[in-house]
Amino acid sequence: MIDIIMYIVLVIYIVFILQLIFGFGKVKTFVRTEEKPTTKFSIIVPFRNEEKNLQKLLKSISNLNYPKELFELIMVDDFSKDNSEKVYTKWRMENGLIETTLLENLRLSNSPKKDAISRAIPILKHEWIVTTDADCTVNKNWLLTLDNFIQKNNAEMVVGAVVYKTKNNWFHHFQQLDLLSLQGTTIGSFGIRKPFICNGANFAYTKKLFNEIGGFGGNNKIASGDDVFLLQKAIKNHSDKVHYLKNIDTIVTTKPENDLYKLFMQRVRWASKTSSYSGIYSKILAVVVLLMNVSLVLGFGMRVLDTSAALSVTIKWETLVIVFLIKYAIDYILLFKSNVYLRNGKFLLPIASSLIYPIFCSSVGIYSLFGSFSWKGRKFNK
Known part of the structure; x- marks a missing residue:
């Protein structure tokens, strides 16, 4: 039996x-062309105790192959207790051509990251919001390819890929395989027109869409899900405006965990929102x-x-x-x-x-x- x-x-x-x-095979690779960049982006990066990682992220943003006047960087400090702010301040002094703002998070819900993004949105100067994490690095053509995709598609929300930069050890490779399965699921679900998952480390959407679907309203009691629940609300209301961008220049790189407990807690945090999925x-x-x-x-x-x-x-x-x-x-x-x-x-x-x-x-x-x-x-x- x-x-x-x-x-x-x-x-x-x-x-x-x-x-x-x-479905994975149905999502075609996007080929960037040479159109002049026009989209203005506001990059939001919530961070907490990230002094070891911020320098690499900020350096990758400095190296973006995108007109400086077409993007701004909003850093939201979620009550860090280390030297994260000093790392950011030093970078800011060395990169005066990039418009940037540092905010302190304002806790209003059970979700620090949703609070951080919500804290930044009212002061943004540009229509397109792009979120990533403080322990990530971005490709130099990240925004250039995203702009090109937006120009060619009727998009108001764009999902991208995330991959680990691993060391040569089994524990890191195990995490990479787990993340590969999640990314494969993400792409495959878009291919069969049933998208339900994405990663906030590589996520873009317009302020207009964010406001139309009520932002993070309705799931603020859930600590995680600043990305997934927003995607699911957008799919429910404006599925034709939600796209997956498949291009190697838009892949964001992040760091794997170095001990089992942190990995387990991270995956529990990700899995905890599953029961609240809408589809x-x-x-x-x-x-x-x-x-x-x-x-x-x-x-x-x-x-x-x-x-x-x-x-x-x-x-x-x-x-x-x-x-x-x-x-x-x-x-x-x-x-x-x-x-x-x-x-x-x-x-x-x-x-x-x-x-x-x-x-x-x-x-x-x-x-x-x-x-x-x-x-x-x-x-x-x-």
């Missing part, structure tokens, strides 16, 4: 992943993915206990092996496609990570339903 249930879950899982694989498709997909991974973990546990005669319920080793291998194969196709785009097809053979991932995914998914999480030195309840 358990074997049959696992096969049923696997079949449903395959259907969803094949949809995403098909049926996204909720079903989340449940199917969780069930697939939990079934593998429970199946393995039952098999081990049954071998020791501690449990009467049986499941065949053959079933576990077959289900895992088929899941691995279907996952690999989506990961491979993401890897070709995001990492230029660098070597990818995630056998060890795929063995551990069901345990990690199950732990994060189940814990996020009930547990609290910490983020930037603060604790947030479910």
Whole structure:
């Protein structure tokens, strides 16, 4: 009976992943042309205790291949306790041609990042808002390509990709594979016209659209989701104006975590918003993915206990092996496609990570339903 249930879950899982694989191919790579830049951008960067990372982000913004008069930078300090402000001030003195403003966050909700963005929006001088994170670096043609895309499309919200800059260790590669799966899901969902996920580290939208859909209203009690919930509200009201920009010059690079606890808390923070998704498709997909991974973990546990005669319920080793291998194969196709785009097809053979991932995914998914999480030195309840 358990074997049959696992096969049923696997079949449903395959259907969803094949949809995403098909959708990934439907999103075509955007080719930038030589139009004169016209779009004016306001870049918003919320930060908290980021003195180790800010310098790299700010340097990448200094190197943007975009007219200085066409963008401004708004930094929002979320009550940092380190030297982040000094790093920014030093950079500001060395880059006088870039219009920039430093604000202090104003906490009005349970979401510091939403508060930070909301704090900045009323003072913005330009129509297009672009958000990224303090631990990121941006490509020199980031805004140039985004402007070109906006000129050629009826867009008021544009989603872009994020990838890790990893060191040569397994823990970083494990995170990269996890992020590749999320990015593949993002692109695939746009391809089948059911987008529901994005990353605020590479996200752009107009003030007009932000105000029309009520900004972050309705989900301020949720600590995370400044990106996903805004996307879902835009899809519900103006789906024709929401686009995915697939071009290597717009990929934003960020840093992986260096210890397991921080990684677990980060993923719990991301997963905690899943139950508040507005679309049926996204909720079903989340449940199917969780069930697939939990079934593998429970199946393995039952098999081990049954071998020791501690449990009467049986499941065949053959079933576990077959289900895992088929899941691995279907996952690999989506990961491979993401890897070709995001990492230029660098070597990818995630056998060890795929063995551990069901345990990690199950732990994060189940814990996020009930547990609290910490983020930037603060604790947030479910």
